Amino acid sequence: MTEPKVVRMTAPTLRDVAQLAGVHPATASRALNPQTRPLVNADTARKVLRAAESIGYQPNPIARSLKTARSSTVGLVIPDLTNPLFPPIVRGIEDVLTPAGYNAWIVNTDNDPGREETQVESLRSRQVEGLIVATARREHPLLQRLHQSGVRMVLVNRRVDGLELPSVAADDDAGIAMAVAHLAELGHTRIAHLAGPQQTSTGVARARAFRHAMIDNGLTDDPALTVECGYWSESEGAQALRKLLDSGARFTAVVAGNDLIALGCYDVFAERGLTCPDDISVVGFNEMPFLDKMRPPLTTVAIPHYEIGVESARLLLDTLEDPERHPRSVLLAPSLVVRASTAPPK
Amino acid sequence: MTEPKVVRMTAPTLRDVAQLAGVHPATASRALNPQTRPLVNADTARKVLRAAESIGYQPNPIARSLKTARSSTVGLVIPDLTNPLFPPIVRGIEDVLTPAGYNAWIVNTDNDPGREETQVESLRSRQVEGLIVATARREHPLLQRLHQSGVRMVLVNRRVDGLELPSVAADDDAGIAMAVAHLAELGHTRIAHLAGPQQTSTGVARARAFRHAMIDNGLTDDPALTVECGYWSESEGAQALRKLLDSGARFTAVVAGNDLIALGCYDVFAERGLTCPDDISVVGFNEMPFLDKMRPPLTTVAIPHYEIGVESARLLLDTLEDPERHPRSVLLAPSLVVRASTAPPK
DNA sequence: AGCGGGGCCGCAATCGTTTGCGTTGTGATG
DNA sequence: CATCACAACGCAAACGATTGCGGCCCCGCT
Numbered sequence: 001m002t003e004p005k006v007v008r009m010t011a012p013t014l015r016d017v018a019q020l021a022g023v024h025p026a027t028a029s030r031a032l033n034p035q036t037r038p039l040v041n042a043d044t045a046r047k048v049l050r051a052a053e054s055i056g057y058q059p060n061p062i063a064r065s066l067k068t069a070r071s072s073t074v075g076l077v078i079p080d081l082t083n084p085l086f087p088p089i090v091r092g093i094e095d096v097l098t099p100a101g102y103n104a105w106i107v108n109t110d111n112d113p114g115r116e117e118t119q120v121e122s123l124r125s126r127q128v129e130g131l132i133v134a135t136a137r138r139e140h141p142l143l144q145r146l147h148q149s150g151v152r153m154v155l156v157n158r159r160v161d162g163l164e165l166p167s168v169a170a171d172d173d174a175g176i177a178m179a180v181a182h183l184a185e186l187g188h189t190r191i192a193h194l195a196g197p198q199q200t201s202t203g204v205a206r207a208r209a210f211r212h213a214m215i216d217n218g219l220t221d222d223p224a225l226t227v228e229c230g231y232w233s234e235s236e237g238a239q240a241l242r243k244l245l246d247s248g249a250r251f252t253a254v255v256a257g258n259d260l261i262a263l264g265c266y267d268v269f270a271e272r273g274l275t276c277p278d279d280i281s282v283v284g285f286n287e288m289p290f291l292d293k294m295r296p297p298l299t300t301v302a303i304p305h306y307e308i309g310v311e312s313a314r315l316l317l318d319t320l321e322d323p324e325r326h327p328r329s330v331l332l333a334p335s336l337v338v339r340a341s342t343a344p345p346k
Numbered sequence: 347m348t349e350p351k352v353v354r355m356t357a358p359t360l361r362d363v364a365q366l367a368g369v370h371p372a373t374a375s376r377a378l379n380p381q382t383r384p385l386v387n388a389d390t391a392r393k394v395l396r397a398a399e400s401i402g403y404q405p406n407p408i409a410r411s412l413k414t415a416r417s418s419t420v421g422l423v424i425p426d427l428t429n430p431l432f433p434p435i436v437r438g439i440e441d442v443l444t445p446a447g448y449n450a451w452i453v454n455t456d457n458d459p460g461r462e463e464t465q466v467e468s469l470r471s472r473q474v475e476g477l478i479v480a481t482a483r484r485e486h487p488l489l490q491r492l493h494q495s496g497v498r499m500v501l502v503n504r505r506v507d508g509l510e511l512p513s514v515a516a517d518d519d520a521g522i523a524m525a526v527a528h529l530a531e532l533g534h535t536r537i538a539h540l541a542g543p544q545q546t547s548t549g550v551a552r553a554r555a556f557r558h559a560m561i562d563n564g565l566t567d568d569p570a571l572t573v574e575c576g577y578w579s580e581s582e583g584a585q586a587l588r589k590l591l592d593s594g595a596r597f598t599a600v601v602a603g604n605d606l607i608a609l610g611c612y613d614v615f616a617e618r619g620l621t622c623p624d625d626i627s628v629v630g631f632n633e634m635p636f637l638d639k640m641r642p643p644l645t646t647v648a649i650p651h652y653e654i655g656v657e658s659a660r661l662l663l664d665t666l667e668d669p670e671r672h673p674r675s676v677l678l679a680p681s682l683v684v685r686a687s688t689a690p691p692k
Numbered sequence: 693a694g695c696g697g698g699g700c701c702g703c704a705a706t707c708g709t710t711t712g713c714g715t716t717g718t719g720a721t722g
Numbered sequence: 723c724a725t726c727a728c729a730a731c732g733c734a735a736a737c738g739a740t741t742g743c744g745g746c747c748c749c750g751c752t
Contacts, residue, residue: 011471013708024732029710036711041730061471062411063708066737071408082433082635090427094454103468106452108440122449125357125407266639289428293612295641359738370702375740382741387700409738412707695751702745707738715732721725 012055021051028052032059065127074316075123076106077116079135083232083260084288085305086134089156092309093132100317102129109135111231117142124151130316136160137199152323154315156308159201166319166327168311170303172205173212175334179255179283179301180213182336186344188253188281192225194240194265196232196257203228206257206285224249229261237264245272252280252345259284259291259300262341266294277343287337297339304332358401367397374398378405411473420662421469422452423462423479429578429606430634431651432480435502438655439478446663448475455481457577463488470497476662482506483545498669500661502654505547512665512673514657516649518548519555521680525601525629525647526559528682532690534599534627538571540586540611542578542603549574552603552631570595575607583610591618598626598691605630605637605646608687612640623689633683643685650678 018028023044030036031048065071078086097104109116116135136143136158143160155167183191193210196203214221227244229236256262262284269276276282276296287302311330319325364374369390376382377394411417424432443450455462462481482489482504489506501513529537539556542549560567573590575582602608608630615622622628622642633648657676665671
């Protein structure tokens with residue numbers, strides 16, 4: 001004989017729990033919440049817990065958010081999920097947010113400020129408690145406004161000019177220095193830089209680091225050997241390299257602003273019958289997946305993606321629990337992964 | 347003289363709009379909603395709209411969700427964002443959801459059923475209106491339950507045994523057939539298959555298609571030449587190939603269950619001093635990014651990722667607006683991209 | 693003039709929680 | 723025995739929107 005069971009189409013609510021436990025919903029609420037549990041008698045608390053358990057009660061986060069104006073949710077603002085840089089970062093973020101009782105809401109902006117604005121608006125209206133932003137440009141009115149209106153956020157990989165915000169990134173200086181030193185050791189003297197967009201802090205930081213590193217290695221930094229890319233993309237990288245080659249400049253190696261830019265170079269090599277590293281050495285930045293299987297395997301600066309995610313989530317949690325805390329930024333050490341795209345010049 | 351402006355820290359609500367427009371909140375609500383706007387006088391509607399505009403009113407989705415038990419949000423359940431297969435699909439999904447007024451909430455399951463369960467639970471409690479699921483296994487109690495409790499969903503790339511659900515995927519049969527035909531034309535006769543996990547519909551579909559294709563091409567399908575991978579991953583692909591090589595089986599080509607499995611083969615080639623395609627040809631499936639830059643560039647079956655996303659979102663919207671509609675499934679035509687990982691056998 | 697019928701709009705309940713405040717009951721104290 | 727403190731709990735008002743129902747007014751008809 002199967003127990004006759006009333007099927008309710010709607011999920012059990014706090015009322016149901018209270019009724020079952022023979023208490024008022026308010027009491028049930030207090031009993032369920034560890035924070036307020038001391039306010040109710042231990043016995044009744046047990047009763048409530050048991051009742052909740054028995055009917056599989058799950059609090060309704062929507063109702064809770066409405067009342068508390070909190071959501072246990074943070075927003076991740078990402079320029080392009082298609083960029084393999086981000087998934088591991090996201091993973092790291094989720095791995096610290098989840099145990100802390102938070103959920104992450106991922107939005108794509110496609111590098112489009114308009115889209116970014118509406119996406120962020122939608123996040124805010126859903127009461128996200130903070131933002132992790134990977135789309136920062138040096139001039140970023142939106143972020144300025146958000147910061148002024150008290151939105152908690154942390155930046156990843158980027159900074160905004162004149163805005164003191166917690167941020168986490170790889171140590172660009174160190175990374176570029178390693179790349180240049182590596183090439184210098186191989187004997188390269190004329191090294192080009194395909195810089196990332198100079199509207200991004202990362203783009204300028206790496207370009208600056210490149211100049212310094214050249215000097216530190218006793219090489220001359222020829223401005224004609226630095227070309228800026230409009231985006232951090234393959235096609236922009238290819239464009240930039242074509243421009244450089246067409247200019248007639250002489251160079252035997254290039255350090256690219258990131259891996260995608262470096263891979264763009266591969267396309268140009270194929271177009272023009274150049275071979276890497278025999279004709280030109282190239283080193284990337286970021287260590288995206290599958291580089292070891294490229295042709296040739298790309299030498300690059302590896303950064304700890306997952307840890308970047310982890311750290312940024314931690315920073316956000318910190319500022320959530322103590323908004324007054326002085327903004328802390330963390331720099332993570334990169335490392336050089338030498339593969340077959342770099343060799344001594346001919 | 348600057349206009350004295352009252353700064354309110356809290357976002358404007360419907361009440362504020364109503365007050366400003368000199369009407370009752372109910373009227374304001376009706377005026378704001380295009381659906382119910384005909385119920386109010388055109389003039390007052392205009393007044394309300396203007397008022398809303400002037401104070402920058404944005405409806406609070408949380409309050410709305412609480413009342414309507416809807417959320418204009420759908421969940422995307424993805425096994426692993428790190429797999430480059432998914433970002434373009436996500437992009438396609440968002441591109442149709444956004445104009446339709448929906449938002450997407452992405453969750454990762456890491457192929458872990460437990461994690462999947464809690465993630466889905468969290469989605470449901472946030473009143474998502476439907477699910478797009480890319481994690482389906484052939485036996486999938488969770489999805490069975492969800493379906494029974496009336497959750498609307500569509501499957502992407504996968505199916506569940508005995509469950510009539512809308513789904514969208516590439517035409518695995520056609521894709522595998524093209525791959526095998528290509529190898530056969532090159533002169534291969536002993537072709538191996540590194541199959542995907544047989545708990546996934548895709549895994550078995552491709553394995554079956556492989557057998558059929560072998561026969562159709564007048565080749566013999568030797569069961570000893572098919573090895574199953576536990577996951578759709580590089581390492582599993584490598585494992586499977588090692589097993590095959592160690593078994594002493596003779597073969598000159600392999601069709602891999604997907605690109606990652608194929609790339610796993612590359613690792614084994616390096617380990618054992620084999621060269622591709624001279625010693626062994628390999629063809630992948632999915633056309634993930636950057637394959638053209640691999641060593642060697644991987645021949646693969648290209649599937650229209652973006653369109654898969656687009657179609658799955660459309661299907662979901664369809665079932666949302668007419669839940670009774672008979673489940674429709676769409677198959678998208680793949681195409682073969684021949685690169686340098688395939689060549690005639692020596 | 694009386695009556696019916698729309699068109700518009702307001703009232704108030706509701707969604708499921710949280711929380712300030714008030715009430716009750718108990719034990720301890722003067 | 724009256725009083726007080728305090729623990730434990732209930733009451734009811736929020737949070738911000740949506741929506742069935744009913745009231746009001748005005749118009750047209752007989």
